[in-house]
Amino acid sequence: MFRTALRNVLAHKARLLMTALAVVLGVAFAAGSLVYSQTRSGAAAEQAAAGYDRIAVNVGVDAAPDGGAPTGLDERLASRLARVPGVAHAANRVDGSAAVADRTGRLLGDDDAHRGSNYAASGADRTDAAYRFTAGRGPAHADEIALDAATARQGGYRVGDRVRVGTGQAAATYRLSGLFRSDGHRLTDGGTLTLFTTRTAQRLFATPGRVQSIELTARSGTSAPELAERVERLLPKGASAATGATLGRIQANLASGDQDTMGQILLGFSLVALFVAAFLISNTFTMLIGRRTRELALLRLLGASGRQVRRVLLAESVLVGSAASAFGVAVGTGVAAALNQLLGTAAGPAGPLVLSPATLFGTFLLGTATTVVAAWLPARRAMAIAPVAALTGSESPAPATARSPRTAVGAVLTAVGVLVVVYGALGAGIDARTVIALGTLLAVIGVLGLIPLLARPFVAALRPLLLRLSPVQGVLATRNTTRDPRRTGATAAALTVALALASGLSVLGASASHYLERATTHDFTADYLVKPAVDSARLTPANTKAAARTPGTRVSGLTQSTAYRLDGRPAVLTGVDPATVSRLLRYDLTSGSLDTLARGQIAVADYKAKEAGWHVGQTLSVRRGGTSGKVTVGAVYRADPQSNLLPSITAADSLVARYDKTPHTHVILVATDRTHGGAGPATYSALTHALGDDPALSVLDRRAVEAEYSGDIGDQLTVFYALLTMAAVIAGLGVTNTLALSVLERQKEIGTLRAVGLTRAQVTRMIRWEALLVGALGATVGTVLGIFLGWALGHTLQDTVSGYTLVLPWARLATAIALALTTTLLASIWPAHKASRVPIAEATSAS
Known part of the structure; x- marks a missing residue:
């Protein structure tokens, strides 16, 4: 039986090539995703833990009991700890955020990795073991800094140059004293690290005389746990000690955990690719077995049992699946290695390739098992045909009908799946997405079972159009497409899955983008927005006044003040300049007037007013700390609770200042006057200069x-669409495979058509019309299913995201359908060429 299977595989190797290629792509995607994600995770963990092996013990500050910021450690503690037996060095650490500008004033480095620290010189050589200098030296004076070598190279700086640095206080210019490299946990790839003297760092990031942590290195022969025990006895209340190895493990676990999400997404899409490939595999084996019914019947008449013949067919699938899976694992590993080198960043640094035997062997088994499972149903169906009927050709595939068991099961699964999805969207609560996922699985399986039944009415609906465009080839294409609805449905199923995912993501993404635009940029009518670029930066009223000195501008800060009790309810007030705010933010008023802000009244968002039962003209009690008073609601406006800019309660700056002397300035809004040139490079430069050229x-x-x-x-959707391209490619292979095998089955028919006058060009157009019909069927069903799923997932956000509405991105949906049709059209090129070259005499003489 095994020799028979091997012989059959070799005899039909050309026909099985597309199946093998689909398995290769699916397995390559799965193996590459797992290897790449594991490599990224390992590299991130290694980078996060790098340098902790140099530290024996780290002394830090525990979190404050009231949740406030810790006050730090007394810097003199380091001197006492340095005298502990076994301590070689004790280095104070003061860390914060520092933004470095290039020569044009632009911020260097990634947006979220601007670090500042102190250069803790110690020992006889007055160096800091955490940094290895490649040029110059560490900062020794208050007007000096050192930069990591990568940042200096990006900014074009050399030792001795003047560098502009912002730290949340007023920006200043420093002389560059040196360039260095450091450990991964202190300097991430793509980030910046600026070193100051300890005194300067304390002034910028902490309090003079205080530090945030102390790093201890051990003398030879002293273990880190032993040293930690000695140090613990000398620590003040609120401080604790941890070994460097412990901190390294913690940081490694956190870093590798951050990489798991992308790995899960990649794995999910690889499983989708394998799911789509399963339809291609099943379709291919169905057609191959259909062409070999006489051969299989002859084997059974010669004494082979049905079980033995089934084993032959399954052995063929094992041979194809194992060979293709092995090649797919190799391809996926190669792709992962290439991606690891090309995409090594702070989010996924390059590192040694992680080749887990469980991953490689698991993906190999997954690909092989997928092939075998996909081939099992065609093999089982073939064995249901009586040998004599198969040998005489009297048995033909049963057409898809409304009363067939397959159709009944598909209809039930579709109905149940749709009901489950609707329930998940409307009433499943916190488990809504899990319920929707289950319903989606049932609905997809059910729809795939119904596609053969949908093929006939769908093609019939398009028939008038085809007759108008191409009378002869259109009629032939529609007949050929509906001749075997199950084969047509199985071919369209792959496209259905790909289009359902693409359409669902498009609907969800367009709705989310519209919501974010509505919640943010719709409210923003100013020309510029000023915000902190680093964590330590804080906007102040002085920044607002500085921005207002820019010629031809109208400026207002949004100053947030918390801890209010308004009519007995907790509230946050946002102070604005009443004279300019209407030019900077869009207030869609439902009642009242915004002019009342200048008279000491407040404006309230509609959702806040509805929740509290407030209305225009109502007087409310207001209390903050020991200060209390009365305030009147002067206006109510439409707003979204998730808006990044439009506040829930708006008040004049003067009203906020009455209760809060130091409100937090959230952002500064700036509008320009066109008579002074409006928004443009000159105004941007003037505004930046007015703010102190602070990076x-x-x-x-x-x-x-x-x-x-x-x-x-948009960036996330781009990644998802790129991943879905793999499913579309596999679907295209399915169309190619189906049409190619269909051409082989219909050689006599095509030869007869050629004999009665059909030209090669007309045969080519006929095959292409068949491909387009299949593509249109799969794209239409998939798009409708995707829109439904996008609605369901989006509806689960409405309880937590007020203002979210369904948006149908017609342009994106049309583009996805056009790409699907293009894919099927390209997939038909080779089968169409093959059909047009069928020898007339040989085909018509075939028995």
Whole structure:
């Protein structure tokens, strides 16, 4: 039986090539995803833990009991700890955020990795073991800094140059004393690290005389746990000691955990690719077995049992699946290695390739098992045909009908799946997404079972159009497409899955993008927005006054003040300049007037007013700390609770100052006057200069604001669409395979058509029309299913994201359908060429 299977595989190797290629792609995707994600995770963990092996014990500050910021450690503690037996060195550490500008004033490095620290010189050589200098030396004076070598290279700086640095206080210019390299946990790839003297770092990031941690190195022969025990006895209340190895493990676990999400996404899409490939495999084996019914019947008449013949067919699938899976694992590993080198960043640093035997062997078994399972149903169906009927050709595949068991099961699964999805969207609560996932699985399986039944009415609906465009080839294409609805449905199923995912993501992404635009940029009518660029930066009223000195501008800060009790309810007030705010933010008023802000009244968002039962003209009690008073509601406006800019309660700056002397300035809004040139490079430069040329403050124009608050959705969708391309490629292979095998089955028919006058060009067009019909069927069903799923997932957000509405991105949906049709059209090129070259005499003489 095994020799028979091997012989059959070799005899049909050309026909099985597309199946093997689909398995290769699916397994390569799965293996590459797992290897790449594990490599990224390992590299991130190694980078996060790098350097902790140099530290024996780290002394830090425990979190404050009231949740406030810890006060730090007395810097003199390091001197006492340095005298503990076994301690070689004790280095004070003061860390914060520091933004470095290039020569044009632009911020260097990644947006979230701008670090500042102190250079803790110690020992006889007055060096800091955490840094290895490649040029110059560490900072020794208050006006000096040192930069990591990568940042200096990016900014074009050399030792001795003047560098502008912002730290949340006023920006200053320093002389560059040296360039260095450091451990991964102190300097991430793509980030910046600026070193100051300890006194300067304390002034910028802490309090003079206080430090945030102390690093201890051990003398030879002293273990880290032993040293930690000795140090613990000398620590003040609120401080604790941990070994460097412990901290390294903690940081490694955190870093590797951050990489797991992308790994899970990649794995999910690889499973989708294998799921789509399963339809291609099943379809291919169905057609191959259909062509070999006489051969299989002859084996059974010669004495082979049905079980033995089934074993032959399954052995063929094992041979194809194992060979293709092995090659797919090799390809996936190669792709992962290439991606590891090309995409090594702070989010996924390059590192040694992680080749886990469980991953490689598991993906190999997954690909082989997928092939075997996909081939099992065609083999089982073939064995249901009586040998004599198969040998005489009297048995033909049963057409898909409304009363067939397959159709009944498909209808039931579809109905149940749809009901489960609707229940998940409307009433499943916190488990809604899990319920929707289950319903989606049932609905997809059910729809795939119904596609053969949908093929006939769908093609019939398109028939008039085809007759108008191509009377002869259109009629032939429609007949050939509906001749075997199950084969047509199985071919369209792969496209259905790909289009359902693409359409669902498009609907969800477009709705989320519209919501974010509505919640942010819709409210933003100013020309510029000023915000902190680093964690330590804080906007102040002085920044607002400085921005207002820019010629031809109208400026207002949004100053947030908390801890209010308004009519007995907790509230946050946002102070604005009443004279300019209407030019900077869009207030869609439902009642009252915004002019009342200048008279000491407040404006309230509609959702806040509805929740509290407030209305225009109502007087409310207000209390903050020991200060109390009365305030009147002067206006109510439409707003979204998730808006990044439009506040829930708006008040004049003067009203906020009555209760809070030091409110927090959230952002500064700037509008320009066109008579002074309006928004442009000159105004941008003047505004940046008025703010002190501080790289710690970001000045964003309208386009940058939109990208800041809503650009992530588009980037994520781009990644997802790229991953879905793999499923589309596999679906295209399925169309190619089906049409190629269909051409082989219909050689006599095609030869007869050629004999009665059909030209090669007309045969080619006929095959292409068949491909387009299959593609249109799969794309239409998939798009409808995707829109439904996108609605369901989006509906689960409405309880937590007020203002979220369904948006149908018609342009994206049309583009996805057009790409699907293009894929099927390209997939038909080789089968169409093959059909047009069928020898007339040989085909018509075939028995």
